[in-house]
Amino acid sequence: MWRGLWTLAARAARGPCRPCVRQSSGAGAPGSGATIFALSSGQGRCGIAVIRTSGPASGHALRSLTAPRELPRARSASLRLLTDPRSGEPLDRALVLWFPGPHSFTGEDCAEFHVHGGPAVVSGVLQALGRVPGLRPAEAGEFTRRAFAHGKLSLTEVEGLADLIHAETEAQRRQALRQLDGELGQLCRGWAETLTKALAHVEAYIDFGEDDNLEEGVLEQADSQVRELAVALDTHLRDARRGQRLRSGAHVVVTGPPNAGKSSLVNLLSRKPVSIVSPEPGTTRDVLETPVDLAGFPALLSDTAGLREGQGPVEQEGVRRARERLEQADLILAVLDASDLASPSSCDFLDTVVTPAIARSPNGNGQRLLLVLNKSDLLPPGGPDLSPELPPHLLLSCLTGAGLDGLLEALRKELAAVCGNPSTGPPLLTRARHQHHLQACLDALGSYRHAPDVALAAEALRVARGHLARLHGGGGTEEVLDIIFRDFCVGK
Numbered sequence: 001m002w003r004g005l006w007t008l009a010a011r012a013a014r015g016p017c018r019p020c021v022r023q024s025s026g027a028g029a030p031g032s033g034a035t036i037f038a039l040s041s042g043q044g045r046c047g048i049a050v051i052r053t054s055g056p057a058s059g060h061a062l063r064s065l066t067a068p069r070e071l072p073r074a075r076s077a078s079l080r081l082l083t084d085p086r087s088g089e090p091l092d093r094a095l096v097l098w099f100p101g102p103h104s105f106t107g108e109d110c111a112e113f114h115v116h117g118g119p120a121v122v123s124g125v126l127q128a129l130g131r132v133p134g135l136r137p138a139e140a141g142e143f144t145r146r147a148f149a150h151g152k153l154s155l156t157e158v159e160g161l162a163d164l165i166h167a168e169t170e171a172q173r174r175q176a177l178r179q180l181d182g183e184l185g186q187l188c189r190g191w192a193e194t195l196t197k198a199l200a201h202v203e204a205y206i207d208f209g210e211d212d213n214l215e216e217g218v219l220e221q222a223d224s225q226v227r228e229l230a231v232a233l234d235t236h237l238r239d240a241r242r243g244q245r246l247r248s249g250a251h252v253v254v255t256g257p258p259n260a261g262k263s264s265l266v267n268l269l270s271r272k273p274v275s276i277v278s279p280e281p282g283t284t285r286d287v288l289e290t291p292v293d294l295a296g297f298p299a300l301l302s303d304t305a306g307l308r309e310g311q312g313p314v315e316q317e318g319v320r321r322a323r324e325r326l327e328q329a330d331l332i333l334a335v336l337d338a339s340d341l342a343s344p345s346s347c348d349f350l351d352t353v354v355t356p357a358i359a360r361s362p363n364g365n366g367q368r369l370l371l372v373l374n375k376s377d378l379l380p381p382g383g384p385d386l387s388p389e390l391p392p393h394l395l396l397s398c399l400t401g402a403g404l405d406g407l408l409e410a411l412r413k414e415l416a417a418v419c420g421n422p423s424t425g426p427p428l429l430t431r432a433r434h435q436h437h438l439q440a441c442l443d444a445l446g447s448y449r450h451a452p453d454v455a456l457a458a459e460a461l462r463v464a465r466g467h468l469a470r471l472h473g474g475g476g477t478e479e480v481l482d483i484i485f486r487d488f489c490v491g492k
């Protein structure tokens with residue numbers, strides 16, 4: 001009977017709804033015939049600019065601009081004089097590369113021109129390419145879209161590539177690179193394989209259920225595979241917000257009583273004068289948000305009004321906004337004046353904000369909080385006269401910079417916990433789209449467990465598998481693809 005099962009497993013693996021098949025996206029598909037070209041390096045004056053083409057007329061374009069020479073050897077750089085094919089006017093002496101399809105980035109015939117980066121050279125070569133029959137300028141993301149259409153990249157890899165291009169911090173770069181390397185896709189493929197096996201078992205039961213020869217416990221095997229998978233998906237989903245935070249920035253909110261030095265700290269961490277600093281309590285009223293690279297992690301840093309009651313209506317509105325923002329924080333930076341710890345406003349802040357936040361996240365799962373005692377330069381040489389019940393804290397002076405390194409190190413640790421460390425651990429779900437499909441897959445596994453009969457159980461597994469397939473690539477609607485490719489620049 002084993003042979004029967006194996007055949008089924010193989011059939012399921014080859015079946016028409018095989019998960020994670022790289023499917024054609026349709027738009028910008030190869031059959032369209034157009035050959036596209038664009039400047040692929042950045043705009044503006046630079047040493048070298050890279051212009052590339054993709055499509056069936058790439059070879060012709062390369063020959064037209066380098067006439068009378070023949071096509072260079074595939075995939076190796078050759079020095080050529082570029083001339084305008086119409087006027088014969090020399091444009092530049094450039095390195096050219098020829099990538100015949102399908103062994104190219106897009107899977108089509110591609111050519112690259114590494115020209116000198118002056119604007120006149122670049123526009124001259126682009127104009128010359130525009131005059132070659134069959135060539136047209138590329139739209140944003142069109143090269144990548146063609147790579148996807150030819151199965152060169154999966155959808156999660158495309159997303160990784162988009163993120164890599166937009167990565168601004170080290171942690172974002174590492175996460176994007178891992179996704180581009182297909183780690184999220186591999187994980188999905190592993191899950192999909194488990195589902196395929198479970199489905200094969202269930203189908204075997206449907207086909208041979210009455211057959212006495214059917215190996216015992218076939219459905220139990222499927223059950224235990226589905227159970228294990230559900231646990232894995234659940235664990236991953238619980239991590240879900242971390243990958244997204246890493247992609248779009250963790251919310252770090254600076255709070256404290258008036259005049260503690262919150263705005264001074266925001267300016268210090270963002271290395272620019274974002275907020276007004278003054279000796280007058282109640283200076284900051286609105287929430288001021290600034291994107292920063294905090295110890296290698298992307299963060300949205302919010303400066304807020306000092307927390308105190310009973311002031312004028314404008315300041316009270318500021319305090320209300322500050323409290324609202326505090327609720328949305330992934331990480332709270334609580335600031336106190338180290339030389340003023342016994343004041344009513346400091347004590348009140350400790351009692352109403354710091355202590356409850358620490359109590360709420362005993363295992364570090366809730367909002368995190370770092371307590372910073374600023375203005376350490378004002379303390380007597382013997383150190384601070386701290387009450388013993390003060391929670392763990394860091395000493396800092398925004399004025400002298402003392403303690404900044406320690407604070408950055410603490411921030412790195414906290415943000416690694418908030419965003420997930422992109423270098424270790426399983427690949428994170430970086431987009432809401434990933435989370436949606438994973439949740440839908442998990443829901444379908446729930447339907448499997450509660451299915452009234454085997455046929456419906458098998459159907460639930462197919463639905464679950466469909467969601468994994470859509471997460472990883474292909475089968476996506478045009479709309480999803482448009483959203484993803486829109487992130488790209490022209491030339492990518």
Ligand SMILES: Nc1nc2c(ncn2[C@@H]2O[C@H](COP(=O)(O)OP(=O)(O)OP(=O)(O)O)[C@@H](O)[C@H]2O)c(=O)[nH]1
Pocket residue numbers: 256257258259260261262263264265276277278279280281282283284285304305306307374375376377378396397398399400
């Ligand atoms: N000595 C000393 N003074 C500081 C330090 N940090 C800030 N100050 C001063 O403290 C005063 C208040 O600083 P701000 O940054 O405006 O404080 P804030 O908490 O944003 O104040 P509000 O927005 O009014 O709530 C200013 O005069 C700063 O120059 C520090 O480390 N040492």
Ligand SMILES: [K+]
Pocket residue numbers: 258259277278279280281282283284
């Ligand atoms: K102030």
Ligand SMILES: [Mg+2]
Pocket residue numbers: 262263264275276277283284303304
């Ligand atoms: Mg302020």
